[in-house]
Structures are given as C-alpha cells and as structure tokens.
Amino acid sequence: MAIWFTRSKNIAHYLNLKRYVGVSAGIVLLNHTSLNSSLQSSTIPLSRDNRRTPPAATCFGSSATLFSLRRFESTEAEKRLYDYEDEYQALDFPGGKVAFTSEMQFISESAEKRVPCYRVLDDHGQLVMGSSFEQVSKEAAVKMYGNMVTLQIMDTIFYEAQRQGRISFYVTSLGEEAINIASAAALTADDIILPQYREPGILLWRGFTLQEFANQCFGNEADYGKGRQMPIHYGSRKHNFFTISSPIATQLPQAVGAAYSLKMDKKDACVVTYFGDGGSSEGDFHASLNFAAVMEAPVIFICRNNGWAISTPILEQFRSDGVVVKGQAYGIRSIRVDGNDALAVYSAVHTAREMAISEQRPILVEALTYRVGHHSTSDDSTKYRPADEIEYWKMARNPVNRFRKWVEKNGWWSDKDESELRSNVRKQVEVGKLFICLLNPFSSGQLSKFSLTCYTSMQLLQAIQVAEKMEKPPLVDLFTDVYDLPPSNLLEQERLLKETIKRHPQDYPSDVPV
Amino acid sequence: MASSLRRYGRRAVSMCRTRKPAFSTSCDDTSLLPQSGTSINLFSAINQALHIALETDSRAYVFGEDVSFGGVFRCTTGLADRFGKHRVFNTPLCEQGIVGFGVGLAAMGNRAIAEIQFADYIYPAFDQIVNEAAKFRYRSGNQFNCGGLTIRAPYGAVGHGGHYHSQSPEAFFCHVPGIKVVIPRSPQQAKGLLLSCIRDSNPIVFFEPKWLYRLAVEEVPEHDYMLPLSEAEVIREGSDITLVGWGAQLSIMEEACLDAEKDGISCELIDLKTLIPWDKETVEASVRKTGRLLISHEAPVTGGFGAEISASIVERCFLRLEAPVARICGLDTPFPLVFETFYLPTKNKILDAIKSTVNY
Numbered sequence: 084m085a086i087w088f089t090r091s092k093n094i095a096h097y098l099n100l101k102r103y104v105g106v107s108a109g110i111v112l113l114n115h116t117s118l119n120s121s122l123q124s125s126t127i128p129l130s131r132d133n134r135r136t137p138p139a140a141t142c143f144g145s146s147a148t149l150f151s152l153r154r155f156e157s158t159e160a161e162k163r164l165y166d167y168e169d170e171y172q173a174l175d176f177p178g179g180k181v182a183f184t185s186e187m188q189f190i191s192e193s194a195e196k197r198v199p200c201y202r203v204l205d206d207h208g209q210l211v212m213g214s215s216f217e218q219v220s221k222e223a224a225v226k227m228y229g230n231m232v233t234l235q236i237m238d239t240i241f242y243e244a245q246r247q248g249r250i251s252f253y254v255t256s257l258g259e260e261a262i263n264i265a266s267a268a269a270l271t272a273d274d275i276i277l278p279q280y281r282e283p284g285i286l287l288w289r290g291f292t293l294q295e296f297a298n299q300c301f302g303n304e305a306d307y308g309k310g311r312q313m314p315i316h317y318g319s320r321k322h323n324f325f326t327i328s329s330p331i332a333t334q335l336p337q338a339v340g341a342a343y344s345l346k347m348d349k350k351d352a353c354v355v356t357y358f359g360d361g362g363s364s365e366g367d368f369h370a371s372l373n374f375a376a377v378m379e380a381p382v383i384f385i386c387r388n389n390g391w392a393i394s395t396p397i398l399e400q401f402r403s404d405g406v407v408v409k410g411q412a413y414g415i416r417s418i419r420v421d422g423n424d425a426l427a428v429y430s431a432v433h434t435a436r437e438m439a440i441s442e443q444r445p446i447l448v449e450a451l452t453y454r455v456g457h458h459s460t461s462d463d464s465t466k467y468r469p470a471d472e473i474e475y476w477k478m479a480r481n482p483v484n485r486f487r488k489w490v491e492k493n494g495w496w497s498d499k500d501e502s503e504l505r506s507n508v509r510k511q512v513e514v515g516k517l518f519i520c521l522l523n524p525f526s527s528g529q530l531s532k533f534s535l536t537c538y539t540s541m542q543l544l545q546a547i548q549v550a551e552k553m554e555k556p557p558l559v560d561l562f563t564d565v566y567d568l569p570p571s572n573l574l575e576q577e578r579l580l581k582e583t584i585k586r587h588p589q590d591y592p593s594d595v596p597v
Numbered sequence: 598m599a600s601s602l603r604r605y606g607r608r609a610v611s612m613c614r615t616r617k618p619a620f621s622t623s624c625d626d627t628s629l630l631p632q633s634g635t636s637i638n639l640f641s642a643i644n645q646a647l648h649i650a651l652e653t654d655s656r657a658y659v660f661g662e663d664v665s666f667g668g669v670f671r672c673t674t675g676l677a678d679r680f681g682k683h684r685v686f687n688t689p690l691c692e693q694g695i696v697g698f699g700v701g702l703a704a705m706g707n708r709a710i711a712e713i714q715f716a717d718y719i720y721p722a723f724d725q726i727v728n729e730a731a732k733f734r735y736r737s738g739n740q741f742n743c744g745g746l747t748i749r750a751p752y753g754a755v756g757h758g759g760h761y762h763s764q765s766p767e768a769f770f771c772h773v774p775g776i777k778v779v780i781p782r783s784p785q786q787a788k789g790l791l792l793s794c795i796r797d798s799n800p801i802v803f804f805e806p807k808w809l810y811r812l813a814v815e816e817v818p819e820h821d822y823m824l825p826l827s828e829a830e831v832i833r834e835g836s837d838i839t840l841v842g843w844g845a846q847l848s849i850m851e852e853a854c855l856d857a858e859k860d861g862i863s864c865e866l867i868d869l870k871t872l873i874p875w876d877k878e879t880v881e882a883s884v885r886k887t888g889r890l891l892i893s894h895e896a897p898v899t900g901g902f903g904a905e906i907s908a909s910i911v912e913r914c915f916l917r918l919e920a921p922v923a924r925i926c927g928l929d930t931p932f933p934l935v936f937e938t939f940y941l942p943t944k945n946k947i948l949d950a951i952k953s954t955v956n957y
Contacts (some may be wrong), residue, residue, distance in 0.1 A: 277701075309738040318737045325704070326737035330728045336697025337704065337729065344705035347656075347683060366721070370694030377689055378698075564739045565774050567798040570827060570874035 197404045200451055201431060202421035206480065208488025216430040217269075221495045226288075227268050227425060228490050229535060231260040231483045234284045236539045237293065238456070241300060244547055245314075245460045250300045252314045256281050258455030261425040261482035262387050264288055266355070266450075269432035273352040275341050276324045277334040280315060281387060282357050289322040293543050297550035309564070310556045332362040335371035335384070339445075342380035346443055353381040353439040355432075361392025363406045372413040375445035383435045384415075384447045387422065389454035394467040410447035422450030423482035426489065453480065487532070498532065557596045558584075634816035639809045642784035642817050643672045643749075646791040647710065649821045651680045654708050657795070659685045661695055661712030661749075669714060670751055670810050696722035696748060700730050700800075703745035708795055716752035716804055717764040730800040731775030744798035749791070751807035752780075753845050753895055754941060758807075759934040765844075765896035765927070770802050771873045771905065777801040778872040779826060780843040783809070785817045789824030790870065797826060806845035813848075829876035831883065835865035837955055838889040841880055841906055843869045846893050846942065853947035862955050872902055880906065881913050888919040889954050893942050898926035920957030923950045 173180050203214040219227070238255040245253040256263055263284025270276075276285055283296065295307075299317050302310035308318060308326065318326025325334065325341075338356035345352055362368060363386060375382050386406040390397055403409060410417030416438065420431040428450055435446040453476040457464040464473065490496045558581075562573045569577075584591055591597075637645070651657045659676055665687045667674035677685040688695050692713055699711040713719045719726075726748070734742035754763045770778045779794050779801055781787035787805065794801040806813075832847070833854055842850050847868055854864040865883050869875055884890050890910055892903035907922040925942040933940055 275705075307738045307740055308736060311738065312736050316736070318740055320737075320740040326733075326741055328729065328732070328736060330724060333697065333725060333729050336694050336725070337701030339694075340698040340701025340703070340709065341705050342701075343698070344702055344707055347707075366693055367697060367725075370689075370691045370697065373689050373691065374694045374698055378686075564735045566777075566874070567734070567742070567744060571877065572874055 192402075193404060194408075198407050198419045200419045200421050201427050202424045203426040203430065204424045204485055204489055206485065208485045208492065210489070216426050217433045219268075219426065219429060221493070223268060224490050224493070225495055227264050227429075228483075228487055228496065230264045230267075230284060230287050231425070231486065232532060232535050233293075233539045234260050234263060234287055235483060236536060237283070237287070237296065237543060240540060240543045240547070241296075241314075242456075242460065244300075249547065249551060250314050252460055253300065254280055254315045254459045255456035256284060258453050258476060258480075258482070259387055259389060259422065260284060261428050261486065262385070262422045262450045262452055265425040265428035266385060266432045269429045270355060270436060271352065272323065273350070274323065274436070275338075275345070275352065275354045276322075277338040277341065277354060277356040278324065278327055279331070279334065279358045279362060279387075280327050280329070281359065283315070283317060286317055286319060286322055286324055289319075289324065291317070291319055291322055291324075292546075293539075294546040294549065295319075297543070297546040298553070301547075301550040301553070302555060303550055303553035304556045305550075305553060306556070309560045311560075332358050332365035332367040332371075334358070335362075335365075335367050336374060338382050338384075339371050339374045339378060339380045342375070342382035342445075343378050346379070346381055351440060353383060353436055355383045355385060355436075357385045357387060359392060360386065360388040360390065360397060360400055360406065361395065362386075363409065364392075364400055369413075372410065372415055372445070372447070376414040379443050380445055381439040381443050382445045383432065383439050384410075384445065385432070386447070386449045387452060388449055389422075389452045391454050391458070391464070391468070393458040393462060394464070396468075405449055405451070407447065407449040415445050415447050417447035417449065419449045419451065422452030423480055423485065425482060425486040452482075555592070555595045634818045636814055637784055637817050638811050639781075639784045639787055639805065639813045640670050640672045640811065642788040643791060643805060644674055644676075645817065645819070646788040646795075647673060647676055648679070650708065650710065650792060650795045651676060651684060653821065656706065657684070657708035657710065658702060659710045659712070660688050660698070662690055662714050663687060664712055668712065670807065672749075672805075672810075673712070692718055692721040693725055696725040696730070696746075699746050699748065700725055700733065700743045703743035703800070704733065704741055706745065708745045709743075709747070710795060711746065711748045713748060713750040715762055715764075715807075716750040716766050717761045719748075719750055719766060719802075722748075723769070726770070726776065726800075726802070727773050731773045733775075733800070735775060742798070743800050746800040747791075747794045747797075747803055748801070749803045749805060751810070752804040753806045753808055754932070754937065755807050756937070757934065758932065760931045763932040763937075765804075765894065767802075767804055767843075767872055767894075768896055768900055768902045771902050773873075775800070777826060777874065778804070779870065780804045780806070780872065781870070782806070782832075782844055782847045782868050783813050784815050786824065786868075786870070788817055789822050790826070792821065793823040793826050796823065804844065808845045824870075827871045827874050827876055829870060829879040830868045831865060831879065832868050833864065833866035835863040835887065837863045837887055838891060838951055839865045839867060839880065839883040839887045840891045840893065840947075840951075841867045841869055842893045843872065844895075846895055849942070849944050850893055850947055852944045853951060856944070856948050857951045860952070862951060864951065869906075875906070877909055877913070880910060884910055884914045885917055888917055889957075890914075890918070891923040891925065891947070891950055891954060893925040893947055895927050895941060897929045898924055899929050901926050920954045923954050925950050 173182050203211055203216040205211055234256060238257055241250065241253045242255055244250050259281060263282055267285040267288035272289060278285065296317070298305040299308055300314035308316060316327040316329070318324060334356055335358060338354045342354040345354065358368065372384065388406055392400055405419065407417045407419040418431050418435070420427050422428060431448055435448055438444065439446050455473060455477045487496060562569050562577045565573060581597065584597055647659055651659065659673055663669055664673040664685060665677045665682065673685065688698065695711050695713065699709040702709040713722065730743050730746055734744070752765050752767070767778055767780065770776060777797065777799050779790055781790045791803060794803050833851065835854070840850050840854065847866070850866055854866055857864050865887055867880060867883060890907070892906050894901055894903055896902070901924070903924040903926055907924060911918065911922060925947045927942060928940050930940065
C-alpha cells in the first residue's frame with residue numbers, strides 16, 4: 084500500500100483542486116447536486132444551453148478539474164476548509180485511492196437541494212425556453228398522442244368491464260400515459276422489455292391489438308398465456324415483451340441477465356425494465372442495480388415514481404430523495420425526469436438507450452408522476468387519499484392534454500370537421516353497424532380526439548364482445564408447459580381429473596373444453 | 598465396489614470420522630463402462646462436466662460467488678482461464694441476484710449455470726426459483742422459458758458444518774411444480790447427471806453432496822456422457838426390503854445392507870437420483886417384489902421428501918405391504934454441531950429399522 088504525504092502548502096492546494104475535493108469526506112454537507120453535476124457534467128448542457136443533446140461521444144469526458152473547480156466555488160464551507168490547510172493524505176485501500184482527513188465529518192443524510200427534474204414542456208404544453216430535447220417527427224408525435232388517448236380509453240373501458248363482472252380484475256395506467264408511450268417510442272422493436280404491470284402502453288405502441296389485450300383479460304383460447312394468469316398479465320414474444328408476473332421487482336435482476344446476453348451477443352439493443360416507487364424497496368431492486376453496474380450490462384431501469392404503492396405514500400416507502408439518488412450508490416448514471424412530460428420522457432429514454440448501448444452500462448431513469456387511478460379494481464384509493472388530490476392530478480396535471488397542446492401548436496392536430504364526424508358516428512351507431520374501417524381516423528385523415536375516441540371505444544367494445552364469447556383454452560392446457568414435456572405424475576393426474584369430471588360435470592365451467 | 602469401500606474405510610479411519618462416506622457406481626449401466634476413465638473425486642467430476650458443458654455450448658455461462666478462482670470447493674477450477682472472464686465470472690454476494698440474473702440469462706436462450714455457495718444460503722433466491730423460474734414457461738403460455746437454468750449447490754452433512762454448512766433443503770424444492778431436483782451419489786453419476794441437467798430444457802436445482810467432494814473417488818469416463826433424469830436406479834438387488842435414498846446417504850445405507858445380509862436379510866437399494874419428477878414406477882416395482890420399504894435422508898423427518906415417497910407407495914402398494922413404511926431421517930432440529938452424530942440417520946439406526954420392518 085502506497086501512502087504518501089503532502090506537507091507543503093502549495094502541493095496540498097494543487098492536489099485539493101485537482102483530485103481530492105470530490106471524494107473528500109471533510110465537508111459537512113456533501114453537496115449532492117454538485118456530485119450529480121459531476122456525473123451529469125455532460126448533461127448540464129441539456130438544461131442550460133440552447134443546443135440539442137450533443138452526441139454521446141463528446142458528452143461524457145467529465146474533467147476532474149472542472150468538477151472540482153465547480154465544487155470549489157459552490158459552498159462557503161468548502162472555501163473555509165482550504166484556508167485551514169488541512170493535511171491531505173492519499174491512501175491506497177482495496178477499492179482504490181482515497182483521501183482522508185483528520186476532521187471527523189459525517190455526510191448529511193440529504194443534500195441541500197433535491198435532484199432537479201428534467202422537463203421540456205410546461206404545464207400548458209409550451210416548450211420551456213432554452214430547453215434541450217430530442218426532436219420528435221410529426222408522424223411519431225401523432226402516433227404518440229393517439230396511443231396515449233387509446234391507452235386512456237382502453238383503461239376506462241376495461242375498468243368498466245371489470246365493474247360489470249365481465250372480467251375478474253384490471254389495473255389502469257391512468258396518469259402514466261406519457262411514461263408508457265413516450266418511453267416505448269424512444270426505443271426500438273429489438274429492445275427487450277421486462278415490465279412490472281403498469282406498462283401496457285408499451286405493448287400498445289409495439290402493435291399489440293385491442294383484441295389481444297381483451298383475449299388475455301378474458302383468458303380465452305386465443306390468449307397467448309393460455310388462460311393461466313389473472314387479467315393484465317400480458318406477455319408477447321413477438322413484441323419482445325416478457326410475460327408479466329405479480330411479484331414485485333422480480334423482473335429487475337432478470338433484466339440484468341437478459342442484458343448480459345445482449346452484451347455477449349453484441350446486439351444493437353438494450354433491455355428496459357420498469358418498476359414503481361414501491362418496487363424500489365424490494366431486495367431484488369438493490370441486487371439488480373448492483374449486478375448491472377458490476378456486469379456493465381446495457382439495461383435501463385425506469386422507475387415510475389407515482390407517489391403510491393397501493394395505499395403507502397412515499398414517506399412510508401423510503402426517506403431518500405426519491406429513487407434517482409440510489410443510482411449513484413451503485414455506480415449507475417441516473418436522471419430524474421418529469422414523467423408527465425412526454426417529450427422529456429422521450430428524450431431521456433432515447434439518450435439513456437444510446438448510452439446503455441454505446442457505453443455498455445446501466446442507466447437509471449426516475450420518472451416522477453402520479454397514479455391517478457386506484458391501484459387496481461380491488462382498491463378504492465379514496466380511502467387513503469383525498470378525492471380532490473386525485474381530481475387535481477387527473478385534470479390539471481394530465482400528461483395527455485399537455486402533450487396534445489404541444490402537438491396542436493405544431494399544427495399536427497386539429498379538431499376541424501368535428502361536427503361532420505360527430506353526425507357520421509351518430510348515424511353509424513343508430514344504424515347499429517360499426518363501420519369501423521370507414522371511421523378509422525388515421526386513414527380518413529381527419530384526425531381529432533373525438534373521432535379517435537369513438538373509433539377506439541367501438542373497436543374495444545367489439546374486441547370485448549368477441550373475447551367474451553370465445554371458448555377458454557382446453558383442459559389439456561392445465562397440464563402442459565409445467566415442464567417442456569409432461570412428466571408421469573401430471574399424465575396420471577390428468578387422467579384422474581377427466582374421470583372426476585365425467586362423474587361430476589356440474590362442478591366445472593362449461594366454457595373450458597375437456 | 599467392495600474394494601473401493603475398503604479403501605474409504607481406511608481413509609475414514611485415518612481422518613477419524615465416524616462415517617464412512619463415498620460410494621461408487623454400480624456396473625449395471627453399460628453406457629458408463631469407461632472408454633478411458635480416470636480415478637477422480639466428486640469435485641473433479643463436477644469440474645469435468647462444467648468444462649465439457651462450456652466447451653460444447655458457446656452460450657453456456659458459469660457464475661456465482663468465488664467461481665472465478667476455482668470456487669470454495671474447487672468445482673470451477675480452470676474454467677475462467679480456459680473460457681474467459683466473460684463466460685466464467687464472480688457475482689456480487691447476493692443469491693437472489695445470482696438466480697434472478699440466471700433466469701434472465703436463460704430466458705434469452707443461454708445455458709446459465711449458477712452456483713450457490715452452500716445450499717444453506719439458497720433461501721434468498723427462493724422467490725426467484727419458485728415464483729419466477731418454476732413458472733416462467735407456464736405463465737407465458739410457452740412463449741418464454743428459462744429451461745437453460747441450472748442451479749448448483751453443495752448440500753448435506755460434512756462432519757463439522759453446524760446449522761449453516763450442513764443443510765439438506767431438497768424438500769422445499771420438491772414441492773414446486775416446474776423445476777426439477779437432482780442429487781448425484783458419486784463422481785461418475787455427478788458428471789453424467791450434471792450434464793443432463795445443464796442440457797435439459799427445464800430449470801433444475803442440482804444438490805451436490807459436499808461430504809463426497811474429496812472423499813468419493815471412482816473411475817469416471819473422460820468423455821462427454823449424460824445420464825437420464827427421472828429414472829431411479831436399483832444399485833443393489835434384494836428380495837426382503839426396499840431401501841430408497843439419494844446422495845451421500847446411500848453409502849450409509851449400503852453399509853447397513855451389507856450388515857443386514859450377514860443376518861440373512863436381502864436388501865434392495867434404490868438411488869432415486871431425480872427427486873422431482875420422481876420415478877414412482879421403479880420404486881413401486883421393487884416394493885411389489887419385497888413388500889417392505891425404508892426411506893432414509895439427512896433432512897429432518899417431518900415434511901421431508903421421504904413422506905412423499907411413503908404416501909405415494911402406500912397408495913399404490915397398500916395390500917402388498919407387509920409392514921409400515923419406515924423413515925430413518927434427521928431429527929426435527931436445526932443441524933447441530935457437537936450433536937451431529939446423534940442427529941444423523943446412521944448405519945445402525947437404519948439396520949435396526951431394517952430388522953424391525955422385516956420382523957414386523
């Protein structure tokens with residue numbers, strides 16, 4: 084172990100500036116924002132300059148000198164310390180060189196300021212002056228908006244279907260449409276998704292049809308999951324969307340393993356995995372971030388911090404500054420973004436993806452948002468939070484409206500000819516036929532929220548009707564896929580069960596073919 | 598077989614152990630006749646299997662705590678040097694991470710061979726094994742699977758392991774549809790079974806009897822061979838009573854069988870090998886012949902896997918049975934240190950039970 088001492092004032096001063104300021108524990112309140120600045124020294128331009136996100140290659144050569152100078156200027160406490168002329172020594176320990184100090188100082192439990200939140204659009208959908216973001220084409224923006232509206236409608240109708248007893252369970256993503264759609268839009272079809280359960284918008288973006296959603300919710304014979312799981316536990320291999328499971332955060336370490344595979348195969352793709360504020364308390368979260376950093380896995384961890392884990396608010400979930408600060412604890416580059424700002428989410432995820440793939444490293448994205456809906460159809464959130472709080476977020480902080488305003492301002496969206504469309508739709512409904520293809524707003528070119536809403540609603544109602552009438556998967560699917568081939572005990576059990584069914588057919592549902 | 602046992606006896610005495618472990622494979626299976634075999638111990642046999650697995654599949658990976666330098670039991674010696682640090686690597690100290698990572702790696706079509714340092718530490722990974730790995734194929738409607746996952750863990754008594762280096766947790770996993778549980782009894786068995794497990798299309802937990810890592814030595818063919826899963830093996834034929842066991846316990850049972858023979862009792866000994874899905878047919882056929890069954894395992898008797906075997910055989914062979922099914926197992930206590938010999942199902946406990954069952 085090399086231990087060396089700096090006794091001369093000049094050398095000490097030089098060394099302080101050049102190397103040790105950042106890692107010294109001699110500051111009472113370690114300024115987390117400036118620590119973040121050092122990591123985000125490449126991303127600082129995003130919020131301050133007028134230019135677009137610079138290409139990855141030029142971004143991240145953070146200079147230690149630059150970093151330390153910035154810190155050196157930032158607080159009074161630091162200035163005083165250098166005047167003291169403390170003796171600085173550098174010590175080699177396993178894990179690297181570290182400066183140490185004879186002043187006993189604890190790092191504060193929290194930074195002076197919370198990590199700032201990246202946003203590009205204000206609450207009225209106006210671009211913030213001097214903001215930096217990834218440009219989105221008209222086609223993409225319209226598709227994003229359309230998907231966000233479709234997601235809202237899908238959630239509303241499926242929720243109602245559960246209330247009517249037609250499906251057993253449902254989980255909405257109300258309030259999180261921007262996270263769902265904008266993050267999906269920033270990825271490619273080759274990126275592997277390991278979701279939690281509040282991200283159906285990603286499937287929607289990738290082309291999962293309303294009929295496919297309905298099939299899973301009804302667990303019918305067309306359900307890819309073969310009717311084995313509760314509603315909303317979607318999975319689709321062709322869309323690179325791993326099947327949802329109920330346990331929280333279990334997908335996170337799996338995402339690291341999947342990303343390692345992509346890394347070994349040198350694929351131009353990454354893994355993107357989602358979880359909520361509650362999920363960040365699970366052991367699997369900590370395991371996975373640590374593994375991802377050590378394995379240098381190309382995985383993006385997206386936290387939907389929506390303020391609630393069922394009835395548990397943030398203050399009862401953790402006492403850190405959200406989830407974003409935990410990234411640094413594991414050596415992971417992180418960003419906090421306004422989850423209700425679709426443009427910001429799109430930009431952050433797009434950049435995160437570039438970083439993850441080109442640098443082969445994990446990225447943590449914390450998207451702040453609000454869970455407008457109840458946790459699920461088994462929950463009534465008015466029992467633990469005020470109804471006016473829900474209403475406020477639903478109306479005043481609605482991500483869909485906010486994005487629409489921006490799209491409208493670009494002239495990509497209009498409500499023209501709405502009355503004509505309204506009467507068209509009314510006629511169709513009165514006649515009792517659903518000329519869905521004629522109404523297709525994308526092909527008719529007359530895009531309006533109203534027509535989109537009607538079109539989607541009717542498609543969805545039809546999908547539900549079709550899904551409801553369909554038979555369930557056959558009984559044999561109770562026994563297949565437990566293993567690749569059914570073992571003898573399952574063959575025996577299937578045989579015995581069939582005999583039982585013959586004796587007592589009334590005990591069994593008639594829509595499952597035996 | 599007898600000469601190798603004698604060799605172990607001497608070795609056991611010189612090590613002042615009360616147990617005489619180590620076992621050898623029966624010669625019934627001709628596929629195992631060594632084309633070019635060398636005398637190696639269990640950890641070397643495991644090591645050979647891993648070398649072959651990585652050599653024959655470029656998408657096979659070995660990972661876990663301390664595997665890079667060779668592992669705490671030397672099972673992974675030479676792998677990192679030969680196949681590189683991207684295919685054989687240490688993980689952080691986190692079992693739930695190791696298995697979760699393995700599930701994801703396997704789900705992408707790779708052979709993920711995860712090591713848990715001691716079976717006693719497998720519990721943090723229980724959620725990933727039970728809720729994720731075991732259900733991965735089923736819940737996805739066969740769109741996805743993690744069949745390439747194999748989890749290896751040393752298990753069982755070692756003479757001085759105490760609570761946390763001696764456990765036999767197989768029963769917890771035998772209750773989980775969707776995974777397989779495999780336990781080898783000897784070096785030759787271990788190599789063939791491990792290769793089968795790695796190449797099987799289902800997630801498998803492979804428990805290795807740590808007592809036998811050094812002490813069991815036998816001729817092991819050097820070539821690439823596989824042994825079938827879910828097939829029990831009659832390793833000693835007899836007519837008066839059937840004994841069923843797995844792993845290191847079989848060598849104890851074998852000694853009891855030899856002693857029983859001196860008293861004119863002919864014992865049939867079966868190695869179950871795969872605990873789930875287990876080969877009921879072979880055990881049933883044997884009990885139909887003998888009319889008596891004795892099961893022995895180190896794990897505590899209550900809720901141990903012996904209970905499942907007993908219940909299933911009673912269902913199938915009730916009228917044939919001449920006596921109740923006997924279970925000679927560990928006590929219902931945490932695995933003790935000083936009291937290890939009292940806790941374990943020893944040869945004489947088994948011998949007493951053989952006699953009382955035969956004389957029922």
